[in-house]
Amino acid sequence: MNIRRILVTGRLYAELAALLPDKRPDKAFRFVAEEELTDDDFVWADAYVGFRPAGPFSLANLRWVHSLGAGVDAFLWKREWKKDVLLTRTVGSFGEQIAEYCLSYLLRDAQCHDVYAWYQEQRQWKPLAPKRLGEQRIVIYGTGEIGRRIAETLRLFGVSPIGVSRSGRDTPPFSAVYRHEEAGEALAC
Template structure:
């Protein structure tokens, strides 16, 4: 693809200057997203930003690069297929960040951090032997870049790791990948971790039927709307779900009247497991630009038909 004009949604000129190679020949425009016009889109070959501009017209553009890993806000636009627009996303260190997030909460649980902190408060010297990760069974929904990085982390410490993906294709670091989780696997999983994107197929995929099969804890670092939150609460109440760590929610910020806030068996974090740092996002775009212009394989290419 021949790229000359790059439209960046945001006042990031100085940040781009720090990252751009001296020999870069492209012409840039940096504009607040709300001030981008149809003329700007006509001028641009590629649009770069966290979100689409108002009245975004895909017929005017050849390539869109999202500064986020998730691209739901872009996929809501119509015209991807008929206009043959390229869509790429930012991945970079997201997999490592998310895997460290998941690992931290698993360790918190199996090392009894909260229990020992409470005993300290009460000045009680009472021993309990921590568990080890090598004795844990982990089921990961989504076996793409992020899911594989999470699997790699737990596999390194000796956990038994299973994966669930639409294709069921075998991937590194998983003992086995299924296209549908057997109930026997779910029932013996100590941890179920979702890294899934939001698509029509995954919308409220984690429902009552799913949670009824569980006996362990649930971590969501994918998309909030993949979880039926009422069903999750019922699963927690019934004891099928031992605990839930939720970095993503169906509605963000989580409404103050949500019962999830006050549950002892739920941990809420404000969508921070994979925060996009601007410097890294810019570097990812510039690397993707180089690959696009050299017709190289794009590991961050989005299949708009699949939604990820």
Template sequence: MSDINKILITGRLYREIGEALESKISKEILCLPEDKVTEKELRCADAYVAFKPTDNFAFYNIKWVHALGAGVDGFLFGRQWKKDVLLTRTICSFGKKISEYCLSYILSDLQHHREFKKNQQEKLWKQLTPASIGSQTILILGTGVIGSEVAKSLSYFGAEVIGVSLSGKTVNYFNRTIKFSDVQEYLSRVDWLINTLPLTESTQGIIDDNIFKYLNSAGFINVGRGSTLNEKALLKALVNNNIKIAILDVFPAEPLPLESELWSNSNIIITPHISAITDVDEAVECFLNTLTGIESGETNLKNKVSIKKGY
């Protein structure tokens, strides 16, 4: 790839990232809000840096697109990608942040936080015995950077952690990994199901009745992508007690529409896509590391996206 000289930065954090980069690289940097990006700026850019494409996005002369989040479905899902354009993503400590998010809600449930809060309001002294994470069997959909970091944290506390991927290839921190085609035989003994899958053509709506109906009062956490989940199937699973509690951080439409049934379900906890928020320092560090790798001719960038796979 030839040198990157003109970098267009847009979307949330565009100003802060631009200011941080000015003293670190000798490049022409243009920072604009999404609604101010015109064809002129897109045509001039060698690199495009953002959380998602602008509505008028086109490749023109762009050689490199760098996503400021871990998910890249905004760039790839339902779009035709220009084959000679490099796509990279921001990963950094996202896996650690998401593992802490998952751990917090699992501990809250095992320690009966909701029950004790309710009992306090009713001035009821009633002992409940907390359970240990080490007693839990946890199945994680997706064994990539984020899934394996979640497995690392949970396995540290002694949980049995099963990973699910298309290949079933062995990955560190999982007690075992299985193919997605074999997942149903494990679901009946799972205490928690955690989704870290990206959104691709093959994962859209993949978590549905064919998953939920085999669960037995399990907890469900979605930190992958909202559109991988069939929400109607989830609501049905809650009614049937296949799922006892659902913690949802991602949704097909964000913000979650006011008319969504998810808001009013007492067994659903909704968070506004905060399990791994990109901060300026990490965004800048990851961008600079990637830029250095590109300009030094590195071909095996750890955050390079496979266009074919979609992640």
């Protein structure tokens, strides 16, 4: 595959512009903010790099699409994919970092940090009983590498994580997995 014209967009397009052009004189790059993408950009490009399809996204002239994120769902959702267009994604160890990120928000909520901050601003003291994570119903959308890592981390806190995926296939370490169409059941208390 001979890729020559690469269209780069997404929230990191400016940072990537500073890193890439001088490194590959055999490639032409176009760095464009998502909101500024035009049909002409997609006519020009034979490769697209971004977190999701943006602007007047079109596969007509593309031969390669690269997702800067860990997943490609945004590119495939409700779209007929051309078999001659290569779709790739960024790989790396996102699971641990994202699991810690999610855990920080769950603990913040369980320990009532926002409520206590509000009471503090009001100069009031009203003790609240924190919630234990193991007593919460926690549903994770996506049972791939990242979702599994989040579930593994939460199990350390006594959580029985529930997963939602396209297939609904049982996947350790989830206590149950529902298909997207059954998500309401997964969320029911």
